Amino acid sequence: MSGEPLLSVQDLVVEYPVRGGTFRAVDGIGFDVPRGGSLAIVGESGCGKSTTARAIVRLLRPTSGRILLDGVDLAALPEKRLRPLRRRVQMIFQDPYGSLDPHLTAEQIVAEPLRLAGVRARAERSRRAAELLDRVGLPSSALHRRPAEFSGGQRQRIGIARALAGGPELLVCDEATSALDVSVQAQVLDLLRGLQAETGLTFIVISHNLGVVREISSRVVVMKEGRIVEAGPTDAVLSAPSDPYTRALRRAALDPATMKGRKPRAIVSSLGS
Ligand SMILES: Nc1ncnc2c1ncn2[C@@H]1O[C@H](COP(=O)(O)OP(=O)(O)OP(=O)(O)O)[C@@H](O)[C@H]1O
Numbered sequence: 001m002s003g004e005p006l007l008s009v010q011d012l013v014v015e016y017p018v019r020g021g022t023f024r025a026v027d028g029i030g031f032d033v034p035r036g037g038s039l040a041i042v043g044e045s046g047c048g049k050s051t052t053a054r055a056i057v058r059l060l061r062p063t064s065g066r067i068l069l070d071g072v073d074l075a076a077l078p079e080k081r082l083r084p085l086r087r088r089v090q091m092i093f094q095d096p097y098g099s100l101d102p103h104l105t106a107e108q109i110v111a112e113p114l115r116l117a118g119v120r121a122r123a124e125r126s127r128r129a130a131e132l133l134d135r136v137g138l139p140s141s142a143l144h145r146r147p148a149e150f151s152g153g154q155r156q157r158i159g160i161a162r163a164l165a166g167g168p169e170l171l172v173c174d175e176a177t178s179a180l181d182v183s184v185q186a187q188v189l190d191l192l193r194g195l196q197a198e199t200g201l202t203f204i205v206i207s208h209n210l211g212v213v214r215e216i217s218s219r220v221v222v223m224k225e226g227r228i229v230e231a232g233p234t235d236a237v238l239s240a241p242s243d244p245y246t247r248a249l250r251r252a253a254l255d256p257a258t259m260k261g262r263k264p265r266a267i268v269s270s271l272g273s
Contacts, residue, residue, distance in 0.1 A: 010065055013063045022063075037218060039204050039217060040221070087168065090171055092156070097147075106150070112165075113162060160188075170203075175208070176205070205217050
């Protein structure tokens, strides 16, 4: 994990057009993610985590700043030049129910990015899709079933197989487990950890759940109102946070009564911070 970071985000600003002007959702943030490493982004609802993720995978175009992938600035690239790089950065979404095309079978869902990556022969795409679905722990009977026939955890596995299909170097997981039951969350986290160990994949994990962050990421940045208020090794930041906001997040996470089914914004305000 030495040398140049795989991803370097510098002075990133994202503004949304709103009635009468713009709203600055991300306000000049920066961080590095080493190759084969992981970074978690945490913070209250609305602090700009998803906006950051969407900018990194260029689902939206940043207002300013740099997103260097191996030194190439994704922020500035026009769509046409971005296309060959898209395969290298993939995203897993929060909602395993909404993010899969209901009309396609699991095999077709996973085979599509293979086609886009230039795998021409249909038989080869089918073979690789079956391999990927097996790798994420789905049985071969899953191949010809459609999303409605799977559980939430199984659908998230299909989403992970789809994200892996193009052979990405960076996987951005936006609340990838938060729609799932706790025991299924643990299984999906195990799968992601296993993939990281096996393949050296680099991860960005976005979560409001500090337990998930501890499990999966060695480094963390804490965001508040579009800015980074604290950053460092996960254990250090979460064990001895220096920022009052991180301390409030942590207190809330340690208290199961306040945490149950609630998001940090509500919890932080209930703590009076
Ligand atoms: N398309 C949009 N137009 C205008 N404002 C937006 C848009 N998308 C997001 N925002 C605003 O930008 C801010 C950051 O939103 P974002 O979704 O990045 O937050 P988040 O930290 O991911 O929240 P959550 O944890 O609830 O998903 C919020 O105040 C949100 O209301």
